[in-house]
Amino acid sequence: MSTVWPTEITLAKDKRALRVAFDDGSSFELPAEYLRVESPSAEVQGHxxxxxxxxxxKREVQIIGVEPVGNYAVRLQFDDMHQTGIYSWPYLRSLGEEREARWAAYLAELEAKGLSRDPVRRR
Known part of the structure; x- marks a missing residue:
């Protein structure tokens, strides 16, 4: 499989989505919440x-930083201070292509575990 390269990576003005276009013409808008819960970090993915x-x-999470990592990835920083995930070009591509199935699986996991997308409100 040949690697496709991003031609554009743009953070939405409201910081709630990352738009990624690839050299084969495909492009994806990836919500910040989705990117956060699918972070490739060991903190999320484990070993x-x-x-x-x-x-x-993480419903309201925002991306506050997009930093290149070599010529193969970006590191995203979120406003909840998570910043350890390195999103390679193939991983970003797979997140775009598999978004519907991954999101459905995430929502099912939340429901099965009695968890919510909404942040916990402090009193």
Whole structure:
């Protein structure tokens, strides 16, 4: 499989989505919440599938930084201070292509675990 390269990576003005276009003409708008809960970081993914975490409460999360990592990825920083995920070009592409199925699986995980997309409100 040949690697497709991004031709454009743009953070939406409201910081709630990342738009990624690739050199094969495909493009995806990836919501910040989706990118956060699917972070490739060990904090979220664990070191094996059994360690993967379901991340609740990120409905309102924003992307506050997009930093290049070499010529193969970007590091996203979120306003909840999560910044350890390195999103490679192939991973961003797969998030775009598999968005519907991944999102449905995430929502099912939340429901099964009694968790919510809404942040916990402090009193």
């Amino acid at each position: 094996s599938p059994a360690e993967r975490k379901t991340v609740p409460g």
